[in-house]
Amino acid sequence: MSSDVDKLQCSADQQVRRRKVLYIPGYDPFHPRRYRELYRKESAAQAEISGYEIALKANQGKGPYGWHVDAVIDGMNVGTDFEVLVWSDIVKETMTQNIPRTYLMLARTAWTYVGSGAFFRLLKTRKGPMIAALYPIFMLTLQLVLACALGALTGSVTSWLIHGWLYLPAFAATVAAVLILCRKIDNKLFAYYLMHDYSWSARDHGASPPELEQKLSEFRARLTDVTTQGYDEILVIGHSSGAHIGVSLLADFLRTPEGGKPETRLSFLTIGQVVPMVSFLKKAKRLRADLHLMAAQQYIPWVDVTAPGDGCAFALCDPVSVTGVAPENKSWPLVFSAAFTQSLTPARWKELRWRFFRLHFQYLCAFDAPKDYDYFQITAGPVTLWERYKNRPASKSRMETPLSPYKDMA
Structure with a gap:
């Protein structure tokens, strides 16, 4: 990581009392309530294992789908507003x-x-x-x-x-x-x-289809609105196919006047990403340009977490580098492993090992032998994403070799 990024991201107070999470699902046709119920079940299990308090309640009234989380972690009270950026209508x-x-x-x-x-x-x-x-x-x-x-x-x-x-x-x-x-x-x-x-x-050889561009426009407007609401951290999370949507969303945001303000504290977490499935295609020029921009920008810390145990993700593949669009002053993402085989007990790993689709969602679930990746401390804990991982080294086994047959950008 560059010294400029370290200075910028760590100079401000990294304590979090109020957080907003904007969660982008992968290719999933189901109602977002499944993510709320998954969070309810798995956060309770993780809290019991790790010794903290966490409680969830559904949002009332109209508005974007989400829920509120109250947690006491490391002796601090934190409130988190979750919101799902829905694109399941396109999937359906x-x-x-x-x-x-x-x-x-x-x-x-x-x-x-x-x-x-x-x-x-x-x-x-x-x-x-x-x-x-x-x-x-x-x-x-x-x-x-x-x-x-x-x-x-x-x-x-x-x-x-x-x-x-x-x-x-x-x-x-x-x-x-x-x-x-x-x-x-x-x-x-x-x-x-x-x-x-x-x-x-x-379908379009990697080009962003019109219906997705419409969603990105809506998501960007929502993100811009959220940045004015006084949160200590706004955490954008992209899971699976949602990872490359998150890349384009934040790249678009950075291109707006609002996106260049250092006081807007944004963080970006990608989990179980499959970015190369799109970025390696001939017409994915927009995505490659977005990856290039996100890799060198100095405002939004980007952490990419995968695991070799997840057979559906490009585990420990730096999505910028393998696509071949890394700039000389590349700072992001920080790539490391959730280490399923070490973060799950042998009995639990044996139970899940061949359940490939379930393992692709393990990033959103409890670990019975947790190491330094805890989804619920990241989303409901008292420090920002970058404060949590600023001293975390990237995985030595990460892949950074440029492999995409196409490197041209929009």
């Missing part, structure tokens, strides 16, 4: 595709990554997210092969028992039935879910 719309269109999306998405060369560069980062990327392609192809095999068997039997002309109707009916059944149990398989996620990211 992209997930309403029928089965044939989903297979068309599969072919188009695969070609976008392979044809651009991004896929082969992504293979050089981490194996986990690339296995996750290949999983829906494999699973959906397997479902189609299985459906066709059963269709051929059913058609042959029907043709033999009844009449030859019934082969094609029986074949088509069986294929349709098997694929519909697979679609109905996707809440267990996640093949369609992941396929829609990757397809949305690749």
Whole structure:
């Protein structure tokens, strides 16, 4: 980290009595109340393990969806107002595709990554997210092969028992039935879910789609409004796909007159990020420019937390450096690991190890053997994000090699 950043961020009082958290979910079609209930359950568990007090209550009346947290940590009372920056309406719309269109999306998405060369560069980062990327392609192809095999068997039997002309109707009916059944149990398989996620990211070859730009405009207006409300810290959190949305949100904010005021104390936390899945694509010029800006700016400390145990994230990949847009005076992000294998007891790790989707949400959950990453102390504790981690060294095993096939910026 540069000395200028250290001086700027640590010169002011880092004590927090009132905090605002703006949370940006990943590609998630569900109502944001699921995050409130997750926070309620997991914060109570962490408070019992770590010996502090924390309580949550829902917001009353109209307005953005959120909740209020009161905590007593290290003997200090802290109040935190949580707000979810909702973009689930976009996700729901992209997930309403029928089965044939989903297979068309599969072919188009695969070609976008392979044809651009991004896929082969992504293979050089981490194996986990690339296995996750290949999983829906494999699973959906397997479902189609299985459906066709059963269709051929059913058609042959029907043709033999009844009449030859019934082969094609029986074949088509069986294929349709098997694929519909697979679609109905996707809440267990996640093949369609992941396929829609990757397809949305690749739809415009990494360019920010108009509906997302509209959301970013709304989010920026909300952030600007919050900075006038007297909070000691405004903490923006981007989880999974929400990480690159957060990068663009804060980059846009810094380009406004309000964004250049040092007294506006903002912090940025990215967790379980999948930034390279977008930033490596040909037309992701806007995102690459935003990463470049956020890496050198002197106002917003940015901490990036992942874990090798999370197979869906680009663990310990510096999103700026691997994209190849790091400026000479790069200061951010501070990259380190949540160390799931050390922060969870052996019994708990054994229980969660193969639950990949659940592990992708572990950053928002309690650790039964916590180290220096505690989501609830970060969001409800008495010090700012940077005060908490200013002396924390970056992980030595982080990846910083420029790998993206495209480095041009908007």
